[in-house]
Amino acid sequence: MNFKLVRTYFYFTRGQRAGIFVLFGIIILLQMIYFFADFGFDAKKYPDKQKWLSLQSQVDSMKVNEGKMLSKSYRFNPNFITDYKGYKLGMSVVEIDRLLAFRKENKYVNSPKEFQNVTKISDSLLNAIAPNFKFPEWVNNKKESKEFKKYTNQAFAKKEKIILIDINQASKEDLIKIYGIGEAISLRILKQKENLGGFVSMEQMKDVWGLSPEVIENLNTHFKISVLPSFKKLDVNNASLKELTQFYYFRYALAKEIVTYRSMKGKINNVEDLTKIKGFPVDKAKIIGLYLDFN
Structure with missing residues (x-):
């Protein structure tokens, strides 16, 4: 190795040596300032900071309450x-x-x-x-009713007799007495009776929206069809499409099929002929037949 060549790299003039010493001095001065000087922000310069910090606890408590509200459970069926x-x-x-x-x-x-x-x-x-x-309320009422019957005087209970009322003569007050029937459902039953002209079978209670099987059973123990109501029957052979559609058990599609059947087959003689038509509710044929005139 040529040491003389290497030595030339470390040779400095007087001005260069002076510059190096000045640089080292600046570095040492900056290090001392870094270690001994306080660079923290004065709290007095930021008065709002203390105000926001004091509100932080309130913000945290609101978040906790919000979490409790979100996790709150609700009752369900x-x-x-x-x-x-x-x-x-x-x-x-x-x-x-x-x-x-x-x-x-x-x-x-x-x-x-x-x-x-x-x-x-x-x-x-x-x-x-x-x-x-x-x-539902009617379930709770039913349980209360059963519990009450356990403590009734059996001798007195034997004398009780349920008097059946014709459903077509029943009032809103009569219907509300049945467990599971409130004002809304009682009005729905009366509206159904009005649309039909009267009930011809207690089986029609199944068509009333909102009536459970248990409530229908209670209705059957308190009401009956004593006499068929008097109403104008629908002339199924001469009624227009609009008149057929307005009948409770016929919808537009079925009414249209009936009109088509009449034009192709001729007169409809009985409800059995109607059961051959597409879309006819066969399970309700007997009830529907009581509302129709085939003359």
């Missing part, structure tokens, strides 16, 4: 639990499917115990979710 709702409640897929299969049979659970019998959920899960169950 367990008969209408969806897949997502069941998952959120902690039910397994199998347990949810058992409930959905039960509901497909048009059956209802009316108590937490029945819900557990159908779904087979554990006792711990039932205890956790049952307080939020909300069943």
Whole structure:
């Protein structure tokens, strides 16, 4: 190695050496300023900062309350639990499917115990979710009624006799006396009677929206059809398309099929002829026939 060549790289003039010393001095001065000087911001220069810090606790408490509100549980009817709702409640897929299969049979659970019998959920899960169950009023009224009957005087109960009322003569007050029927449903039944001109069978209670099988059973124990009501029958052979459509059991599509059938086949002699028409509700043929005139 040529040391003389290397030595030339470290050779400085007097001016260069002076510049190097000055540079080192500046570096040392800056390091001392960095270690000993206070670069913190004066709180007095930012008076709003203290104000916002004092409000931070209030903001945190509001967030906590908001979280509680979002997590608040609401009461619900367990008969209408969806897949997502069941998952959120902690039910397994199998347990949810058992409930959905039960509901497909048009059956209802009316108590937490029945819900557990159908779904087979554990006792711990039932205890956790049952307080939020909300069943219809008529279910609760029915339970209260059964409990009350346990304490009635049997000798007095034997003397009680239910007097059947003709459903076509029943008033709103008569209907409301039945457990499960409120003012809205009683008015719905009366409106249905008005649209038909009168009921001809207690089977027509199944057509009233909002009536459960249990309520219909209660209606059958208190009401009946004593005499067929007097109303103007629909002349099925001469009625216009509009008149047929206005009949409760006929919709536009069926009314149109009836008009087509008349034009192609001729006179409709009885309700059996109507059952041959596409879309005719065969299961209600006997009831519908009482409203029709085939002359």
